[in-house]
Amino acid sequence: MWTKKSVLVLGLGASLTFLGLGVRSLALMMTSIILLSYLLISVFLVRVSRVVPARKISSEKLFEDGDISVQLSLHNKSLTRTGFLEVRDKMPKQIDVKEGSNYLILDMRGGERTTINYRLVAPLRGIYQIGPVNLRSQDVYANYYDEVSVEDINTITVFPRVEEVKDITIKAKSLKLYPGATPVKRPGAGSEFFLVRDYLPGDPFKNINWKQYASKGRLLVNEHEVEAVSDVVLILDAREFSKYGTEANSSIMYGARAAATMTNFFLKRRDSVGLIIYGDKLLTIKQGGGQKQLFEVLTALSGAKAEGTLPFKGVVDYTAPFLPKRSPIMIISSLDGDDSFSEGVSTLRVLEYPVIIICPSSVEFEMQARAKTRQGIGDTLPYEILKLERDIILSDLRGYGANVIDWDPKTPLLAVLRETKRI
Amino acid sequence: MTMAPPPMAPPAPAPRATMPGDAPPPPKPTINVAAKYREIGTIRLMAMIFMLITASLSIISAPIIMAATTDSEGVMLSMVGIGLTIVAVVFGFIAIINQKNRRLNDISIILSLSLMIAGVAARPAILTLGRTALDSTDFILAFLFSIFFLFYLEYTHGVRRFWEIGHMAIEKDLKDFDFGHVLRQYITMGFVWFVVAIVISLVIVGVQMALQNYLPAQLGQSAEMMSVYGLAVAEGMVFVILGLVLSFFLGRKDYAQSFRAGAIRTAPKPEGGQAEAMPIVARQSTGLSATAPPPRAQ
Numbered sequence: 001m002w003t004k005k006s007v008l009v010l011g012l013g014a015s016l017t018f019l020g021l022g023v024r025s026l027a028l029m030m031t032s033i034i035l036l037s038y039l040l041i042s043v044f045l046v047r048v049s050r051v052v053p054a055r056k057i058s059s060e061k062l063f064e065d066g067d068i069s070v071q072l073s074l075h076n077k078s079l080t081r082t083g084f085l086e087v088r089d090k091m092p093k094q095i096d097v098k099e100g101s102n103y104l105i106l107d108m109r110g111g112e113r114t115t116i117n118y119r120l121v122a123p124l125r126g127i128y129q130i131g132p133v134n135l136r137s138q139d140v141y142a143n144y145y146d147e148v149s150v151e152d153i154n155t156i157t158v159f160p161r162v163e164e165v166k167d168i169t170i171k172a173k174s175l176k177l178y179p180g181a182t183p184v185k186r187p188g189a190g191s192e193f194f195l196v197r198d199y200l201p202g203d204p205f206k207n208i209n210w211k212q213y214a215s216k217g218r219l220l221v222n223e224h225e226v227e228a229v230s231d232v233v234l235i236l237d238a239r240e241f242s243k244y245g246t247e248a249n250s251s252i253m254y255g256a257r258a259a260a261t262m263t264n265f266f267l268k269r270r271d272s273v274g275l276i277i278y279g280d281k282l283l284t285i286k287q288g289g290g291q292k293q294l295f296e297v298l299t300a301l302s303g304a305k306a307e308g309t310l311p312f313k314g315v316v317d318y319t320a321p322f323l324p325k326r327s328p329i330m331i332i333s334s335l336d337g338d339d340s341f342s343e344g345v346s347t348l349r350v351l352e353y354p355v356i357i358i359c360p361s362s363v364e365f366e367m368q369a370r371a372k373t374r375q376g377i378g379d380t381l382p383y384e385i386l387k388l389e390r391d392i393i394l395s396d397l398r399g400y401g402a403n404v405i406d407w408d409p410k411t412p413l414l415a416v417l418r419e420t421k422r423i
Numbered sequence: 424m425t426m427a428p429p430p431m432a433p434p435a436p437a438p439r440a441t442m443p444g445d446a447p448p449p450p451k452p453t454i455n456v457a458a459k460y461r462e463i464g465t466i467r468l469m470a471m472i473f474m475l476i477t478a479s480l481s482i483i484s485a486p487i488i489m490a491a492t493t494d495s496e497g498v499m500l501s502m503v504g505i506g507l508t509i510v511a512v513v514f515g516f517i518a519i520i521n522q523k524n525r526r527l528n529d530i531s532i533i534l535s536l537s538l539m540i541a542g543v544a545a546r547p548a549i550l551t552l553g554r555t556a557l558d559s560t561d562f563i564l565a566f567l568f569s570i571f572f573l574f575y576l577e578y579t580h581g582v583r584r585f586w587e588i589g590h591m592a593i594e595k596d597l598k599d600f601d602f603g604h605v606l607r608q609y610i611t612m613g614f615v616w617f618v619v620a621i622v623i624s625l626v627i628v629g630v631q632m633a634l635q636n637y638l639p640a641q642l643g644q645s646a647e648m649m650s651v652y653g654l655a656v657a658e659g660m661v662f663v664i665l666g667l668v669l670s671f672f673l674g675r676k677d678y679a680q681s682f683r684a685g686a687i688r689t690a691p692k693p694e695g696g697q698a699e700a701m702p703i704v705a706r707q708s709t710g711l712s713a714t715a716p717p718p719r720a721q
């Protein structure tokens with residue numbers, strides 16, 4: 001391939017021939033000859049690279065703001081030198097280089113091996129590809145280049161950030177029979193004291209409260225509170241409306257973090273967590289518990305892209321028959337561009353599902369994004385109207401009996417989740 | 424693939440607080456590329472030397488021409504040529520010294536080269552038909568000018584090229600990034616290949632001489648063949664033949680490569696990018712149920 005420089009030199013060389021003839025200048029003729037000879041030489045100095053790259057990364061999975069180290073080994077399998085070789089390990093714009101560089105210019109001898117080490121930091125969740133490796137060999141004068149793209153690709157999954165939550169007082173009204181960590185305000189097998197009642201024939205002796213017997217003169221037994229497993233279903237809105245704002249500050253990004261944090265909390269509490277992501281298609285993850293479920297949910301949240309316009313009512317109609325009975329449904333949505341949302345929430349309420357809606361404010365995201373531009377926010381009246389419309393939708397949803405948390409992006413996630421205590 | 428538990432979540436980063444009364448951020452350190460990569464300083468010095476030699480050769484030829492011409496127009500043109508060369512030198516210095524302003528650097532390089540050529544072109548047309556172009560003084564001056572002009576062009580561009588890379592390495596604090604060997608290779612091998620280019624140019628001059636000797640005297644010893652026109656004919660002959668040969672070989676290679684590339688059939692990639700690819704990976708290699716229908720539907 002010709003570089004800009006070689007094209008200019010060719011143009012100069014050709015025009016000097018005519019100019020030299022025109023003004024009958026021997027100096028210009030000689031200059032044109034030497035420039036064209038110089039270009040001719042350069043053609044033969046470009047060597048097709050026979051460099052074989054191999055990449056090793058320290059981890060394929062990480063959380064937001066986490067970093068990984070990359071080791072890119074290069075082996076020149078040719079017996080001759082590479083000439084000027086530029087190596088660039090391609091990476092998406094969402095990934096930053098923290099240490100070292102993914103670019104190098106070098107001149108490798110025949111059979112030589114070398115390594116490029118660098119560290120990447122991934123500030124935003126997503127599934128990204130590192131690679132391919134672009135090798136560009138140039139002649140010594142940078143007149144021509146030959147580029148080879150080696151399809152050595154690593155996929156890294158960046159999970160949304162998980163924050164430590166102390167308490168979210170959400171649980172299902174009907175619990176499963178399996179023992180868990182959620183106290184259900186019902187006497188039975190458990191570890192926490194619940195009440196004292198009269199002795200009934202058949203009660204084990206070890207449960208008799210002997211102190212009470214000494215003071216009251218009748219047999220009383222201790223009862224413990226049942227701790228059971230609860231099902232929680234999270235629904236994340238990943239429609240195209242959820243990308244209002246910037247890539248880092250949008251409702252899908254905040255929603256994914258909230259969903260990840262809540263999943264982590266509920267799973268630690270030994271609850272069962274299911275996930276539904278809807279956008280251009282419906283993605284469901286069956287309720288489950290443990291580390292495997294956390295991994296599965298986080299992977300799905302990492303891959304969620306703001307696309308499509310699937311209506312919420314359709315999602316509810318399709319998934320409602322399979323949702324665990326009377327389990328809390330937590331919906332994370334900016335509520336934009338979906339007239340069927342209220343209808344969907346109404347259906348869930350009719351089916352006796354406790355509904356909690358966390359609404360990241362897309363209006364605020366957009367205003368933040370606009371404030372960073374050169375024009376600034378400008379006229380705020382349209383935003384005031386949007387906010388008013390949003391408030392009307394929120395009160396409408398509250399009217400259906402849903403618990404609605406309005407999430408201003410300036411409010412930290414933990415403060416938002418703390419509001420669930422009031423529910 | 425085994426199911427690996429996810430790594431520990433990193434702690435949430437503390438917000439960057441800028442409180443009133445905080446110390447102002449330290450000023451940006453100045454980047455001295457030439458100090459870190461001494462070879463760039465050498466290339467810069469060489470570019471300056473070659474520019475001055477080129478300009479000197481251009482100016483030196485003026486008195487020779489002025490001595491050969493008597494009319495005032497010729498003298499005036501020579502003076503214009505000298506003036507243009509001096510301006511070219513000024514722009515050349517700007518191009519070599521200024522590396523921070525890229526646009527100014529681009530303009531300076533182009534202006535300097537153009538004015539240097541204009542300075543030579545402004546000479547009076549004394550090589551009239553009938554006078555041989557291979558007069559030894561003219562030839563030596565012209566040949567030296569062309570060589571040093573090429574050096575000047577290449578090294579001025581070289582300074583810019585390597586300065587940008589060096590600047591990037593220092594700015595990003597790339598401690599392991601050492602391209603000193605590349606610079607040394609540029610200085611040494613650059614010269615070697617320059618010699619080859621000069622030899623090719625001499626071959627073209629040789630072709631002109633051969634044409635003069637071996638063509639019938641009516642054509643070979645004609646006024647045209649003895650002047651710059653003869654040189655142009657030789658140049659055209661050599662480069663057209665080389666161009667044809669190169670296009671034949673390079674074209675064949677490209678064709679063979681494209682044919683081979685077309686013969687390889689690879690599996691189609693998922694169209695939807697990451698979101699599409701994710702469930703496939705999940706199902707096939709991890710056994711996850713990310714693509715599974717809702718539980719009771721099974």
